[in-house]
Amino acid sequence: MMARRYAPPGKVHEKQQQVAKTEPSMSRSPTLLFSSSYSSTRRGGLCSSARSSPALPPSRSSVRVQGAAAPPFQILMADRSDGPIGRLPEHLLVEIFIHLPVCEWVQIACVNHHWASIFQGECLWQTAISRNWPSAGLGKRWPGPIPRGPAKRRFQALYVSENFVQSGGEIDELVGHAYLYLKEQLERPAMPPSSILHGTIIDQFIACGKTGEKAHELASKIWLAVIDSLEENQQTFLLLKRLAHEGEFFLPFPYSRSYKVLWRVFDKLFTDFRDCFSRADYHDALATAKSRFQPVPSTWLGH
Secondary structure, three states: OOOOOOOOHHHOHHHHHHHHHHOOOEEOOHHHOOOOOOOEEOOOOOOOOOOOOOOOOOOOOOOEEOOEEOOHHHHHHHHOOOOOOOOOOHHHHHHHHHOOOHHHHHHHHOOOHHHHHHHHOOHHHHHHHHHHOHHHHHOOOOOOOOOOOOHHHHHHHHHHHHHOOOOOOOOOHHHHHHHHHHHHHHOOOOOOOHHHHHHHHHHHHHHOOOOHHHHHHHHHHHHHHHHHHOOOOHHHHHHHHHHHHHOOOOOOOOOOOOHHHHHHHHHHHHHOOHHHOOHHHHHHHHHHHHHHOOOOOHHHOOO
């Protein structure tokens, strides 16, 4: 199967215009969940694997679409704030909202100021945590540089741990917080050196009682998950080039990045972003890759 590449804007302008007419804006970043502007998500995004609770049964007065009862989300959007649902007490609205897919919460929060205030408060997020991850409420605050934060942040971290980071079915809130921390730092205009970010994650796990080997394993999984979630754009191309260059520095275990992480960086550069290289930069990057990996895969070759 041919790998999809990211191409510079000038090369695919017409194609992008055609796609824009038929596809919504895409984002795979969990940190965008419940932001002020709504954006759809694709595979790897929050909508793709949203934790679903049992659907609310439709009422007799529910909106009908093509002769069938509309889903609860459409009922809410049709009711807005002046219907029977909009007049319910806040605690009942919270129960209704948390039964809907996570990817629809942004639209619900935009219906009116009252519903927006519910999503801005702590009650909804604490309730959603207790319903989806009952044991998470028993966790204590941990030491280290990465804090737990408010209930909304905790919900995002738990969701990430369950849906984004491969952990053998184990849900670890700290893993989710480390993922959010790393992704946000990588997306900053003035990103710190990757060795500092990696060391911060390692220190956080060790401060919470993980062994150096386990901390290295978890940090590597987080790096891989974050790299896979990055959008295919110029900013990501520049970021990956920087990470490939920074990989030249030696750090002692467990602060060294794993072989798999470096491989993934180069693999994305040479498959998804090959067209962004100038010929000279491509050969420089390929020479660097060959100094680390032998043999290099054939998909990395050719410019």
